[in-house]
Amino acid sequence: MRLHHSRLSEKEQRHYAAIEAQKLGHGGKRYMVRLLGISTRTLYKGITELLDESKYGEIPIGKQRRPGGGRKKIAKTLI
Secondary structure, three states, rough: OHHHHHOOOOHHHHHHHHHHHHHOOOOHHHHHHHHHHOOOOHEEEHHHHOOOOHHHHOOOOOOOOOOOOOOOOHHHHOO
């Protein structure tokens, strides 16, 4: 599981962890967080994206994050 998870893109990693945690049921979230070494915030973000179609649709095809996500340009942070 860890090997497969490590080879996925950032978005796919969130979704994979969320799907596996939901399949496991009670205690699945905690188990997946520990097994894959991800934060609970990342896991819950993946669950939210999968359950809420509007959030899932906000991520453009071929991208990892919604527009505006990620690190900001240094020129914009200094102004």
